[in-house]
Amino acid sequence: MRPTIPAIEECKGSINGPFSRRVLLGTGVVGAAAGVPLVGRLLRLGDALGAPSKAQDDKILQLVLQLEYTQVAFYEQALKHAGLKGDLRDFARAALAHERQHLAAVKGALGAKAGAKPTFDFGQRTKSAGAFTRSAIELEDIAVAGYNGQAANLTKATLVAAAEIVSVEARHAAWIRAIAGEVAAPDPVDKPLTAKQVSAGLQAFGVST
Amino acid sequence: MDGVRNVDELLAAVDRDGAVAEARAQAETTSRRGLLGMTLAGAGALVLTRADGAAAAGISATDVNILNYALTLEYLQASFYTEAERSGALAGKTAQAARVVGATERAHVAAFLDLLGSKAVKRPTFDFHGTTEQQSAFLKTAVALEDLAVAAYKGQAPKLQSNAVLAAAVGIHSVEARHAAWMRALFGVTPAVNAFDQPASRASVGRIVASTQFVVDKPRLRAREKPKFTG
Numbered sequence: 001m002r003p004t005i006p007a008i009e010e011c012k013g014s015i016n017g018p019f020s021r022r023v024l025l026g027t028g029v030v031g032a033a034a035g036v037p038l039v040g041r042l043l044r045l046g047d048a049l050g051a052p053s054k055a056q057d058d059k060i061l062q063l064v065l066q067l068e069y070t071q072v073a074f075y076e077q078a079l080k081h082a083g084l085k086g087d088l089r090d091f092a093r094a095a096l097a098h099e100r101q102h103l104a105a106v107k108g109a110l111g112a113k114a115g116a117k118p119t120f121d122f123g124q125r126t127k128s129a130g131a132f133t134r135s136a137i138e139l140e141d142i143a144v145a146g147y148n149g150q151a152a153n154l155t156k157a158t159l160v161a162a163a164e165i166v167s168v169e170a171r172h173a174a175w176i177r178a179i180a181g182e183v184a185a186p187d188p189v190d191k192p193l194t195a196k197q198v199s200a201g202l203q204a205f206g207v208s209t
Numbered sequence: 210m211d212g213v214r215n216v217d218e219l220l221a222a223v224d225r226d227g228a229v230a231e232a233r234a235q236a237e238t239t240s241r242r243g244l245l246g247m248t249l250a251g252a253g254a255l256v257l258t259r260a261d262g263a264a265a266a267g268i269s270a271t272d273v274n275i276l277n278y279a280l281t282l283e284y285l286q287a288s289f290y291t292e293a294e295r296s297g298a299l300a301g302k303t304a305q306a307a308r309v310v311g312a313t314e315r316a317h318v319a320a321f322l323d324l325l326g327s328k329a330v331k332r333p334t335f336d337f338h339g340t341t342e343q344q345s346a347f348l349k350t351a352v353a354l355e356d357l358a359v360a361a362y363k364g365q366a367p368k369l370q371s372n373a374v375l376a377a378a379v380g381i382h383s384v385e386a387r388h389a390a391w392m393r394a395l396f397g398v399t400p401a402v403n404a405f406d407q408p409a410s411r412a413s414v415g416r417i418v419a420s421t422q423f424v425v426d427k428p429r430l431r432a433r434e435k436p437k438f439t440g
Contacts, residue, residue, distance in 0.1 A: 094401060095401070098401060101404035152376055170387045171400050171406075174386070178391055185387035185391055188317065190383045
């Protein structure tokens with residue numbers, strides 16, 4: 001009995017696909033840093049918050065809610081307008097299904113306190129396969145860095161739940177990079193983003209609250 | 210704090226010798242189109258503070274214990290990729306990925322060794338039973354090891370006491386998830402099966418590792434390979 005592999009499902013296509021230039025995560029963040037906050041009340045949170053508490057969890061979850069709303073809307077629009085085919089369409093459909101479940105989980109955790117759905121203007125990002133690919137990499141990287149940046153600020157119970165989501169976002173980021181023919185895990189450690197940086201990144205992505 | 214000053218410092222130490230950046234750059238230039246705008250890992254990057262032993266002194270016994278468990282998993286992965294790379298059995302995109310991932314796992318090992326100093330556990334002896342000598346066996350095993358690492362880190366993260374160590378652990382956890390997805394894509398299976406990745410307890414990780422029989426008391430003697438790994 002050699003390596004136990006819990007679930008190897010059916011083949012999901014090759015990793016061949018259009019090559020694209022890597023979109024650096026920082027680009028949009030820097031560009032939007034001086035702009036109007038996307039999630040205003042979170043902006044002053046920074047990275048080092050107070051001791052974890054339910055109230056602090058809720059503040060962080062509001063930001064996470066924006067992230068998940070954005071991902072759902074992005075994949076929905078791209079599947080309608082980007083002309084995705086083959087591996088890209090498979091990826092977008094799978095990612096959308098996951099993001100919808102993440103969104104439902106975060107909304108459920110916040111209950112009546114859940115913030116409103118933002119509005120989106122993704123521009124060209126959802127209009128072509130190439131732009132979609134670059135934007136998906138950017139958005140998934142923001143999600144990974146956003147979750148990671150809050151790990152120490154969450155109560156242990158919420159950290160457990162967030163950890164189940166963040167690795168799926170990381171899988172999405174690697175999956176789309178693999179389809180694009182890029183190095184799928186470019187860094188040895190993922191660098192976190194602060195809440196402020198995440199908000200700025202989302203704003204640059206076309207999200208407004 | 211706890212012998213680890215901050216995340217940036219943690220991040221900076223992981224790839225101190227630049228091996229990951231080098232492997233990545235190599236993989237990128239051998240891609241059809243070299244990727245522009247790539248920064249070296251050292252620039253934004255990475256990890257655990259140097260302090261040989263002194264660092265470990267400031268980390269709680271609980272965290273030292275968890276870090277040693279993580280180190281053991283990193284030893285396993287690093288040795289696996291190093292041996293696969295040396296076997297010469299991998300080709301094309303798989304060989305490129307193995308170089309990048311291998312360099313990363315070795316950097317993780319180095320970072321944990323640095324952090325733990327004299328409290329670090331020794332590298333076990335591994336025998337990968339030929340899974341490093343054939344591409345599809347390699348990929349199947351890589352998928353299993355990476356998925357296992359993701360679940361293992363996820364299981365331990367909430368137990369860590371130091372926020373600095375937690376920050377490093379989550380930054381490594383998501384990289385293992387990227388590796389898992391990459392190896393899955395190369396193997397031709399879905400890179401992200403479910404919306405939620407489940408954690409694994411130490412006991413269940415231990416059972417799975419035991420079932421592989423990769424960890425052996427003594428190296429198996431084989432004429433054509435020397436059980437010496439730097440990774």
